[in-house]
Amino acid sequence: MILREATRHDLLSIAKVQVHSNRSTYVGIMPEDYLDNLSYESKANEWDEKLFKGTVTQFMYVVEAGDGNIVAFASASLIKTNDLFEREVNSIYILKEFQRKGIGRLLIKSIITKFIEINVKSMIIWTLEDNPSHIFYKHLGGNIVDKRIIDRGGKSLQQIAYAWEDITCIFGHSNR
Numbered sequence: 001m002i003l004r005e006a007t008r009h010d011l012l013s014i015a016k017v018q019v020h021s022n023r024s025t026y027v028g029i030m031p032e033d034y035l036d037n038l039s040y041e042s043k044a045n046e047w048d049e050k051l052f053k054g055t056v057t058q059f060m061y062v063v064e065a066g067d068g069n070i071v072a073f074a075s076a077s078l079i080k081t082n083d084l085f086e087r088e089v090n091s092i093y094i095l096k097e098f099q100r101k102g103i104g105r106l107l108i109k110s111i112i113t114k115f116i117e118i119n120v121k122s123m124i125i126w127t128l129e130d131n132p133s134h135i136f137y138k139h140l141g142g143n144i145v146d147k148r149i150i151d152r153g154g155k156s157l158q159q160i161a162y163a164w165e166d167i168t169c170i171f172g173h174s175n176r
């Protein structure tokens with residue numbers, strides 16, 4: 001496994017991981033039509049906008065498996081998106097067959113390391129209440145701090161926000 005920063009060459013691979021992970025994670029939660037209509041091209045374009053073109057608002061780490069294929073990614077904000085917390089983890093998606101092997105922890109650890117380097121102390125993550133993966137954030141010591149309703153394909157879904165006041169406590173970082 002290799003963890004590295006995403007490049008523009010990765011855009012299609014990132015989009016494929018997102019579409020496949022979304023479909024396996026949100027089946028029965030988001031409308032079937034919405035999941036069927038997710039497209040590699042539009043996801044790749046969205047990531048190009050956020051990561052490389054114009055005003056860059058996020059950074060991303062990807063994980064390559066032994067065969068060089070990207071199997072996971074996570075992105076986080078370079079700007080403040082919330083009044084109370086300094087930065088946000090905007091996405092984290094791992095292909096189903098690579099979940100529960102420690103890759104999620106590794107990705108969050110890398111993001112936190114970068115945040116600490118730039119003197120960021122607090123962080124927030126939004127997730128769907130119906131997604132069992134939110135236990136992952138609880139496992140990392142996050143506290144539920146907010147709720148909101150979002151729309152996906154005409155269906156209203158409850159999101160919850162996990163947050164950390166002091167990210168240095170998550171993995172015992174001490175350079176701050």
Ligand SMILES: CC(C)(COP(=O)(O)OP(=O)(O)OC[C@H]1O[C@@H](n2cnc3c(N)ncnc32)[C@H](O)[C@@H]1OP(=O)(O)O)[C@@H](O)C(=O)NCCC(=O)NCCS
Pocket residue numbers: 021025092093094095098099100101102103104105106126127128131132133134135136137139
């Ligand atoms: C959620 C996700 C990022 C976690 O990454 P991961 O690599 O699977 O998790 P890790 O192996 O690092 O797990 C660390 C711990 O978190 C907890 N955990 C992780 N996923 C969990 C789940 N689905 N249900 C319950 N606990 C979970 C476990 O305690 C786990 O430790 P254990 O495996 O030793 O019991 C990943 O499973 C994923 O991409 N899921 C699908 C997409 C998704 O839901 N993304 C988040 C959108 S907000």
